Amino acid sequence: MKQTTAVGSPRLRSRRRHDVGDALFLRVTQAFALAMVAVVLLALGVTARSAWPAVRAFGLGFLTGSTWDPVADKFGAWPFVWGTLYSSFLALLLAVPVGVAGAIFLSELSPRWLSGPVSFLVELLAAIPSVVYGLWGLLVMVPWLRDRVQAPLNGALGNWPLFSGAPYGVSMMAAALVLAIMILPIITAVARDVLRAVPREQREAALALGSTRWETIWRAVLPFGRVGVLGAVILALGRALGETMAVTMVIGNRPEASISLLNPAYTMASVLANEYAEATGRLHVAALSGVALTLFVITFIVNGLARWLVWRVAHRAGGSR
């Protein structure tokens, strides 16, 4: 905030005009920034208020209960919480290695004539509407998955908890696969940009020390960009947690928490999309608001954890340098 004061009256006058403009600009931007905070708080407040009857009726049992019965007015959200977390986790497990490997190829190894078209196609993947993924998943992927993957898996390893149940096609596995495809372009595109931004000196130094290409990437490039790569993963996680349409169409919408990849499951976003429009019972609406509130809070927690992780990694990277 150190400023050299201008001398001479004409310039002084113009500075005053500047002051008015600056002050106004400050106020306006400030108002907008605060408005965004207000929107978040308002959304949280309104959701919490409409969820209140369910919170009062079920207490903590709302989060741990596994019965979701709108006819008997009994609501427990655990299967949805589990479904959301499990499907997002599985999707990350599939998409992170592929996405990061793709990003490394595009930024480090690919010849220039190839990286342009490939990047374009990967980004195109991100532009496809989720309902298209859902329909493709239901009509193309699910039958293939059922006959070629699930039936053999279930036949050979059916007594493992992970592959127990019946091979229906629509399942946790189908949801995780569709989600993985949907978040892949986010991870790839962001991580590629991050890796490209790594200074050239970093690579040159490693090569000059006699590193192989693998060592250069693994020891010099990736560590430099790991905060950014982590950021890409978090963005992808955010998308996976909130994805609704595509998941709803292939997950089977069965409110049961199960470890099996073959069993149908349900997510928080899906149950909201499915039941909110036609919900008329007071407690039913409140319970759905409760699910929304839970999703809100879980997203908050996951984002907070992710921020903390980024901070930790950045901190350590800074220390070791």
Add this chain to the structure above:
Amino acid sequence: MRRWFGLGILLAAVAAAGCAGGPGGEGAPPSGPRPAPSAGALRLNGAGATFPYPLYSRWFDTYSREHGIQVNYQSIGSGGGIQQLKNRTVDFGASDAPLSDEEQKEMPAPVIHIPTVAGAVVLAYNVPDAPKGLRMSPEVVAGIFLGQIKKWNDPQITALNPDVSLPDTAVVVAHRSDGSGTTYIFTHYLSAVSPDWQTKVGAGKSVSWPVGLGGKGNEGVTGVVKQTPGGIGYVELAYAIQNNLNYAQVRNAAGQFVEPSVVSTTAAAAGSAAALKRDVRASIANAAGAEAYPISGFTYILVYRDQPDLERGKALADLLDWAIRDGQKFAPDLHYAPLPAAVVKINEAALRQLNYQGQPLLATAP
């Protein structure tokens, strides 16, 4: 100069945003539907169910051309329609299910139900080598959806279809995952025919299914059924016809196997006339009559009995009167079942109750 111009725009935007957020927010006292912009162009507003939307949009389009009254209908789902009626932001709500006694008590004023059209729910199946029109009894349908009948060659099914050789394929049940009038009609039917279903599951727009996979919308259920050998699910009649699905004949209360159609659905509505006369909200599932298709139900328009505005109330009464008479001829083309004469009569009596401060709104009998 330019900078100031930009700032001006910014300020104008802020001011506009401020105004928009100002009055009339949540909790503002409801003061009846907003008056029409000019007396000449009266515009009625409605919101609710998506199931009858294709028919309603045809109706309101035709009505505005013939009678010069615009009707704006938002198909946002029954829940939203009832909510908007409760807040008095619309002139009528539309719902695939009637209000329960409890819901009716929560409304700020007495509400009248007008069944506008009937619909059928069919059992679509995908059984390798099975013909169209498999026969099913109420016990079989309930058994399948309770998870008690697990194979297609179960003796209960084969006994009804002696001429068909059914495979040893597992039955895979598909149901709607989204809350829907279709589910409401189907679960009401199951509750009516199976005490077991009634105690274990019950009826509603969303229920806790004992078995099966949930698909979103008719297309989601159809997707599962079509993709899964041995699949069976319930969908709207119109959807099944348009998509050329195989669907079952179901044995009705009179012991006849009836194919779902617009005609057999209207017959079900006619067969329930006595119960509807007592309470128009009564279910028409498993209706009496040899021709009646048992898995049938109505969709409703809900209006306040005591209208807050004379002119709008009159326009609304005229519109509904037109819909239950002239409007019915548009129904069969869109695979909705027109109301039988008995139900039109019941509706007419209900519309006569519409009033503005005690003054009836419906023009005297034609």
